Amino acid sequence: SPEEFYRSPLLILQAIHPDWQGYFATQWASLLQGEMPPYYEYQIIHPAGGVRWLNQRNVLVRDAEGKPVAIEGIVTDITGRKEAEEETRSAHEGLDAINRIIMACASTLDAEEILNKVMDEALRITGLEGGTICYVTPGQTLHIAAHRATSRATIEDLSTHAIKIGECLCGECARDHKPLILRDREAVLKFSTREATRGEDIRFHAAFPLITGQRCVGVLCIFTRTDKKPAEQSLQLLETVSAQIAMAIDNARLYQKSIQHAIHLEEKVRQRTGELEAKNAELERFNKLFVDREMKMVELKERIKKLEGQVGSGK
Structure with missing residues (x-):
């Protein structure tokens, strides 16, 4: 409560979460040198149990010689805001992860x-x-x-x-x-x-x-x-x-x-094409033989006709 801190200003040091002890020690050393940020955000262990987030806005009070003698500040419990920020961050990370897998x-x-x-x-x-x-x-x-x-x-x-x-x-x-x-x-x-x-x-x-x-x-x-x-x-x-x-x-x-099916079909087409080309070559060979035979038959008929003409004329 505020009254407890009025009675014991350093009570905050006992409440600081262990993870933030180093941070607070650094800030305290800076404070003794007259340096202080406009606000702190840190975690404490609540007397009732559990961890709370605090925002502390500061004003450094100095004496006539400019030395720091006191701090005036307002401390606000921002646990709800931090939890909402964490949920938002986690949601964004989750969406990013889903997007990476989909991609x-x-x-x-x-x-x-x-x-x-x-x-x-x-x-x-x-x-x-x-x-x-x-x-x-x-x-x-x-x-x-x-x-x-x-x-x-x-x-x-x-x-x-x-x-x-x-x-x-x-x-x-x-x-x-x-x-x-x-x-x-x-x-x-x-x-x-x-x-x-x-x-x-x-x-x-x-x-x-x-x-x-x-x-x-x-x-x-x-x-x-x-x-x-x-x-x-x-x-x-x-x-x-x-x-x-x-x-x-x-x-x-x-x-x-x-x-694989396309490759198989391509191989089948190649085989079939080869078979057809072989058949065509065979047909061409037979066709040539047939044409040669016909030409020889025509030539033979002409020779027979010529001989018949010679016999008929008595030559």
Whole structure:
């Protein structure tokens, strides 16, 4: 209360939040030198508990010799404003993150490029160091397509052994069509059925199904081997953009199939063209033989006619 500060002007030093002790010490040293900004903004620990933001507007009072002797100020609780600013900042960061992923998905039809961009953005959003993206194959197994900070044992396991839908961390997510968030080592081990995965010291793991229509086309996973945990908002962002990622992957795969189909058709056309050219060459050869035969027949008839004429004239 104001009365408490009147009785003990330095009471504020006891209330300052630990994160702001250094800032306040610097400002206090400047104050003793006669330097003071027009206002401070800092955090305190409220006696009732919780952290509050304060804005302190200042007027430095000096004596006749110009030395600072007192501070006159007005302190305002600005916690509500700071919380609103933080919400606005977080919302802007979230929109920026969503936009980056959408742009990554829309900038190319190369599936590998899309997956690598999405993987990097997912780790950037969450602040974690590791992750994987797996395709769901036509045989309903998972195939690793992109990875970061993943152990060699896990990469080899995912690459050489078919992981079925419903098996291990990613398989559970793909089967249930919903995110699987494992917040500690114990939870990770509970869902880890692969020896390679159990051997990694993963302490947080989140898997997001990539669904378009009613189909799961893949699974995006992020993880950490540290005690760091991502903000809930970052996980919500990944869940929000998972459908966009799924559509981009599906479109890229369809594009690749169309390219392969076009190449196949081009090869078929080339083969058919070669066959037709060979047939035409054969027809031309037979036609030439026929023409030569006809010409010889005409020549033979003319010779016979000439001989008949000679016989008839007695020559």
